[in-house]
Amino acid sequence: MEQAAAQVSTAGMRLGMRKVMVLVPGVVVFAVAFGAAASAKGLSLVEALLMSALVYGGISQLVAMELWRPEWSWGAIAGLAVVTATVNSRMILQGASLQPWFAAYPKALNALHLFFFTDANWVIGTRYRAEGGRDLGVLIGAGLLLWVVWVLLTGLGYGLGALVSDPRAFGIDLVMPIFFAAMIVPLWRGRRAAVPWVAAGIAALLTAKLVEGYAFIIVGSLTGAVVGAFRDDPA
Known part of the structure; x- marks a missing residue:
C-alpha cells in the first residue's frame, strides 16, 4: 500500500503533461501579458525571464507589475510583499489538501515538485487522486510543462510588449477571472x-x-x- 502511494514514474509525468495541455492556452495568454507588462514597466528581458523562472508566481507576478514603480521605498516594498503574499496564500490550503498524498514522499522530492505547484496542478491532482491515482509524476509532469511554457512565453510577451501594452484593449484582463472560474467548475x-x-x-x-x-x-x-x-x- 505504501509503495503504491509513493509511486513516481515517467509514465505519470507524461500523463500529467497530457492532462494539463487543455490549460496551456490560458497560461500562454497569462505569460504573454506578464512579459508585455514587464517590458512596459522598464524591466530588462533577463530580469523578466528570471522572475518567471525563479518566482514562477503567475497571477502574483501580474499583480506585482501593476504595483511596480520606478522608485521604491520600504513602505512600497512592504505593500507589494503583503499583496503578493496574500494572492499566493491560497497555495498553502491547496498544498495542505493534498498533504496525505505528499506525506509518503521524501522531503527533498516534495520541495522540488512544490516549486512547480500551481492552481492547475492542484485541480488535476485533486481529481486524479479522487479517481484513485497515486503517481506523483502526474503533478511533476504537469508543473514542469507549465513552467517551461511560462518562461518561454514571457520572453515572447516581452518582445511583443509594444503591441499589448494595454491588456484591456485585447481583453487579456478578462483571462484571469475566466481561467479561475473554469478551473473551479469541476469542484462544484x-x-x-x-x-x-x-x-x-x-x-x-x-x-x-x-x-x-x-x-x-x-x-x-x-x-x-x-x-x-x-x-x-x-x-
Whole structure:
C-alpha cells in the first residue's frame, strides 16, 4: 500500500503533461501579458525571464507589475510583499489538501515538485487522486510543462510588449477571472459550498469601490476564508 502511494514514474509525468495541455492556452495568454507588462514597466528581458523562472508566481507576478514603480521605498516594498503574499496564500490550503498524498514522499522530492505547484496542478491532482491515482509524476509532469511554457512565453510577451501594452484593449484582463472560474467548475459541490465564494466576491467589490489600491484582494481573501471556516461541517 505504501509503495503504491509513493509511486513516481515517467509514465505519470507524461500523463500529467497530457492532462494539463487543455490549460496551456490560458497560461500562454497569462505569460504573454506578464512579459508585455514587464517590458512596459522598464524591466530588462533577463530580469523578466528570471522572475518567471525563479518566482514562477503567475497571477502574483501580474499583480506585482501593476504595483511596480520606478522608485521604491520600504513602505512600497512592504505593500507589494503583503499583496503578493496574500494572492499566493491560497497555495498553502491547496498544498495542505493534498498533504496525505505528499506525506509518503521524501522531503527533498516534495520541495522540488512544490516549486512547480500551481492552481492547475492542484485541480488535476485533486481529481486524479479522487479517481484513485497515486503517481506523483502526474503533478511533476504537469508543473514542469507549465513552467517551461511560462518562461518561454514571457520572453515572447516581452518582445511583443509594444503591441499589448494595454491588456484591456485585447481583453487579456478578462483571462484571469475566466481561467479561475473554469478551473473551479469541476469542484462544484452545490450552492452551500458557493457561499464563501460569493461572500469573498461581494467583500472584494465593496472594498474596491471604497478603498483605493489593492486592499480588496486581502479583504476578499480573508472574508472568503472566514465564511468558509464557519460554514464548514465538523468532521
